Amino acid sequence: MSISDGEYPDVTLAIIAGGQGRRLSGVPKGLLAVEGRTVVERLLALAPRFGDVLLVANEPGPYAGLGLRTVADEVPGKGAPGGVHAALVAARTPWVLAVACDMPFVQPEAVRxxxxxxxxxxxxxxFEVAGRVEPLLAVYRTALATEWGAALAEDPSLRQLLSRYRARLLPEDALRTVDPTLRSLVNVNTPEDLTRHGVTLPRR
Known part of the structure; x- marks a missing residue:
């Protein structure tokens, strides 16, 4: 999937689906469903705003039917920083918006x-909420790719990585202004999250 005339033509929407949901019996979290649509489908509703779309998935099979350009982590086993790096390497635009595949409620206003x-x-x-940087609803300059990849050898936290670059950390209030309950940052990791947020497991 490639789009060229969106609101942000210089940005790739990168959906990060690095691994399996171990706390959810190993299901691909991007295929969890909310109100009849999978989380990935809900995120793809944002796609027309962007210049390109990319899926980062180390196990791409479950997502094959979506027709997305898919890449794996360049540096395995590095979690979210590794997923961001894979997106930076593969992107064809100057910027990447990295979004986790288990975030069903990302609002266009938060993206803006x-x-x-x-x-x-x-x-x-x-965004920085309660002292924690949110790495997978964030935008990165793709020119960081080479240095970012080299830094992964040190197993840095995302905050440590960002300290090396010109990072703008937006306060919680900046998000609450457009998303008062911070729903855009909700991710689904546990069976309790399924119940809390009305999410259902994919059909086997």
Whole structure:
């Protein structure tokens, strides 16, 4: 899937589906369903806004029917920083919006806050909520790819990685202004999350 005339033609929407949901009996979390649509399908509703779309998945089989350009981690076993790196390497645009495949409720308004915070002197824009940086609803400059990949050998946290670059950390209030309950940051990792957020397991 490739789109060229969206609101953000210089940005790739990268859906990060690095592994399996071990706490959810190993199901591909992107195929969890909310209101009749899988999480990946819900995220793809954002796709027309972007210049390109990319899926990062180390086990691409479950997503084959979506017709997405798919890549695996370049540096395995590095979690979210590794998934972001794979997207930076594979992107064909100057920026990447990285979104986790288990985030069903990402709001376009939250995306716009990130996009508007970019600038010539900025390499990455992330939300910071309760002292925690949110790596998988964040935008990154693809020029970071080489240095980012080299740094993965040290197993850095995302905060440590970002400290090396010109990162803009947006305060919680910046998100609450457009998403008062922070629903955009909800991710589904456990059986309890399924019940709490009305999410169902994919059909076997």
């Amino acid at each position: 806050v990130l996009m508007d915070a970019r600038g010539e002197a900025v390499d990455a824009v992330c």
